[in-house]
Amino acid sequence: MSIDVKANGNYEVGKDERVHPGKPVVVDRYTAGARINHWITATSLVLLALSGLALFHPSLFFLTGLFGGGQLTRIIHPWIGVILFFSFFGLFLRFWKANLWRRDDSDWLAHGRDVLAGHEERAPEVGKYNAGQKLVFWSMSALIIVLITSGVVIWDQYFSVFTTVEQKRWAVLVHSIAAIVAICVWIIHVYSAFWVRGTIRAMTRGSVTGGWAWRHHRKWLRDLVARTPHDKSGRTPAE
Amino acid sequence: MFPPVPNPTTQPEAPRFGEKDLIRRSASTVTPPAERQTEVAKLIDVSKCIGCKACQSACIEWNDTHPAIETNTGIYENPHDLTPDMFTLMRFTEWENPETNNLEWLIRKDGCMHCEDPGCLKACPAPGAIVQYSNGIVDFVHENCIGCGYCIKGCPFNIPRISQVDHTAYKCTLCSDRVAVGQGPACAKACPTQAIVWGTKDEMKEWAADRVEDLKSRGFENAGLYDPPGVGGTHVMYVLHHADQPQLYSNLPENPRISPVVEAWKGVTKYAGLAVLGIAAATGFMHYLVAGPNRVSEEDEEAAERLTGEGRS
Ligand code: HEM
Ligand code: SF4
Ligand code: SF4
Numbered sequence: 001m002s003i004d005v006k007a008n009g010n011y012e013v014g015k016d017e018r019v020h021p022g023k024p025v026v027v028d029r030y031t032a033g034a035r036i037n038h039w040i041t042a043t044s045l046v047l048l049a050l051s052g053l054a055l056f057h058p059s060l061f062f063l064t065g066l067f068g069g070g071q072l073t074r075i076i077h078p079w080i081g082v083i084l085f086f087s088f089f090g091l092f093l094r095f096w097k098a099n100l101w102r103r104d105d106s107d108w109l110a111h112g113r114d115v116l117a118g119h120e121e122r123a124p125e126v127g128k129y130n131a132g133q134k135l136v137f138w139s140m141s142a143l144i145i146v147l148i149t150s151g152v153v154i155w156d157q158y159f160s161v162f163t164t165v166e167q168k169r170w171a172v173l174v175h176s177i178a179a180i181v182a183i184c185v186w187i188i189h190v191y192s193a194f195w196v197r198g199t200i201r202a203m204t205r206g207s208v209t210g211g212w213a214w215r216h217h218r219k220w221l222r223d224l225v226a227r228t229p230h231d232k233s234g235r236t237p238a239e
Numbered sequence: 240m241f242p243p244v245p246n247p248t249t250q251p252e253a254p255r256f257g258e259k260d261l262i263r264r265s266a267s268t269v270t271p272p273a274e275r276q277t278e279v280a281k282l283i284d285v286s287k288c289i290g291c292k293a294c295q296s297a298c299i300e301w302n303d304t305h306p307a308i309e310t311n312t313g314i315y316e317n318p319h320d321l322t323p324d325m326f327t328l329m330r331f332t333e334w335e336n337p338e339t340n341n342l343e344w345l346i347r348k349d350g351c352m353h354c355e356d357p358g359c360l361k362a363c364p365a366p367g368a369i370v371q372y373s374n375g376i377v378d379f380v381h382e383n384c385i386g387c388g389y390c391i392k393g394c395p396f397n398i399p400r401i402s403q404v405d406h407t408a409y410k411c412t413l414c415s416d417r418v419a420v421g422q423g424p425a426c427a428k429a430c431p432t433q434a435i436v437w438g439t440k441d442e443m444k445e446w447a448a449d450r451v452e453d454l455k456s457r458g459f460e461n462a463g464l465y466d467p468p469g470v471g472g473t474h475v476m477y478v479l480h481h482a483d484q485p486q487l488y489s490n491l492p493e494n495p496r497i498s499p500v501v502e503a504w505k506g507v508t509k510y511a512g513l514a515v516l517g518i519a520a521a522t523g524f525m526h527y528l529v530a531g532p533n534r535v536s537e538e539d540e541e542a543a544e545r546l547t548g549e550g551r552s
Contacts, residue, residue, distance in 0.1 A: 024544065025546075025547050055364040058267065061366055069385075117530060118531075169392045173503060173508065176504060177508060180516060196533045197533060198535050210540060213543060228547075
């Protein structure tokens, strides 16, 4: 995937992101490839959380029923983990540049309270991703590395001979804690998408309305508009 | 000589313990029986062992396992480790006693210790895959086992092994099936020197006390009983001539206990973990109740239209 990068190395707008004037304005946010990639990742993560939690606590063991019993849950979980890893790696390659931290992000974060209270306008204008989204992105990246590493260490069926029992004890502790944190990050991620109305269609239909972009990612919208070769009339928008 | 367990009757007998005698069941809560059965124990007197491996053969025969035939690498252990098909293993150590300059051949029969506080059971995520009877026997129930290998991480003695055939965990059962009909373990029955004896835990401790006294009178002043308190005592105990240095015997742990890492994983992590997940979900819910949905307004749309030039015409 190629994206426009200005001289300062920061992400501005992607080449597949386009503004379609109209009523309402529609802005392309995710390509079909990115959406498929996202939903594979999302499905794997949910299945991993369910199959993992089944082993995490006896009160959740019944979740093994979803996977055809305990043995199958034990077998399938790490394989879904492998899918998640590669799938998330795809997302990482697509999105990392747009998620690089900028000075504005720290300012935005300082206005966290305002944002949560629905006063986003008091925070600095946001590019493609706001600081919260960036934190979700980077923490998930780190957590998935921790999860696959510790997960392989406790994947006894194939890898038991490579580590000592003591190392496996640490790995399973780290894996379960990282899993809990990852599920919390997932809750934040899903809740935000649900709370901020008009977000989910970015990952289903691939586009958002201009109003959504104006409200939540104004800088991104401005950059897109500035770049867009204008409508047939030949006028430059936002002169 | 310790009186051996008499031969069984030929009459069918009801099992002497079962489901109703469980004091622990993995990933489950059980109401312990009102009355605990007399605790049993196997006593392995290392000083009497001649390394003949009759116990190993008896174990293979009784449990109908088929350990792989391995290659000789110049040591006596055969197979080279406990396997899903070898529940007990004679481990041989040649040790030069610095005090006497004697070469001592220390032979230890390795296998499940049937801990009073079993780490395997604590770690197991599958309800009923590991059970502990009130007589002290810790047993694996294969139809409930999911093959995750958590028991291996929980065990302070490195005992359970996962079969690559049926993907369930195996270890010494203390011949629970024989004990249930009034017999002793197969290994104890086969041992030609009474290095393995079987009885109630109290009897075994008494018997061990005599053995320790005898060993002391023969110059093994550190002889003693290995019944490690860190795991609440065990239902397989050793008489050691060097009880002050159990590690001499193929790394028998000096003070075994459930690893603190396992305790943290199975303890605080579970409660804190579930609580944190609950709090995260509840916070989202509360936020929604208080703040309501964050909707794009008409003005936002109009602003975007102006920006793209549409709204101006
Ligand atoms: C990324 C690759 C991953 C691998 C290779 C992996 C592997 C494993 C393995 C081998 C186990 C032990 C049970 C079994 O054998 O099935 C396990 C347990 C678990 N996994 Fe994963 N996993 C991965 C990702 C995840 C993710 C993303 C989550 C949660 C979002 C997760 C949550 C859990 C949980 C909660 C447990 C149970 C831990 C416990 O019993 O305390 N895993 N994982
Ligand atoms: S020795 Fe290991 S396998 Fe045996 S009861 Fe103790 S913890 Fe469980
Ligand atoms: S492998 Fe061990 S810990 Fe896992 S279910 Fe079987 S007995 Fe329990």
